Amino acid sequence: MLLGQLALVTAAVFTGAAVYINAVEQPARLGLDDRALLAEWKPAYQRGFAMQASLAVVGFLLGAAAWWLGGGAGWLAGALLMIANWPFTLLAIMPTNTRLMRTDLAAAGPESRALIRRWAGLHAVRTALGGAATLTFLWASLG
Numbered sequence: 001m002l003l004g005q006l007a008l009v010t011a012a013v014f015t016g017a018a019v020y021i022n023a024v025e026q027p028a029r030l031g032l033d034d035r036a037l038l039a040e041w042k043p044a045y046q047r048g049f050a051m052q053a054s055l056a057v058v059g060f061l062l063g064a065a066a067w068w069l070g071g072g073a074g075w076l077a078g079a080l081l082m083i084a085n086w087p088f089t090l091l092a093i094m095p096t097n098t099r100l101m102r103t104d105l106a107a108a109g110p111e112s113r114a115l116i117r118r119w120a121g122l123h124a125v126r127t128a129l130g131g132a133a134t135l136t137f138l139w140a141s142l143g
Helices: 002-029 034-068 073-083 085-102 110-142
Strands: none
Touching: 002 034, 002 073, 002 110, 034 073, 034 085, 034 110, 073 085, 073 110, 085 110
């Protein structure tokens, strides 16, 4: 089923980007001083949000369409895992994001560094949701 395969690819791209952020980008940015750390995080977050939010919606829609058109329940489960990133982001991550975005670069310090560390831990949940969706779509495609 083409829609399901596209859902799988979308979930894999989402997951790959999320893993890159947690495994490569975040450790590299933590080597910066506090002001540079915040200055790097702000535009990186904005660009990443636009990409990952779109991928989560597209993956959900493709997975849900694959299920609706007669695919098994695995397609719906994967779709729900993809869209779960939205409420998790809005409820759990957004308060941290908002505080970081409102922090002036001149005020960057140990508190903003701690918030960015907290943000990375929360982002790891998004990575796990993407990975779970990818594996679920893979399982559905084998059935």
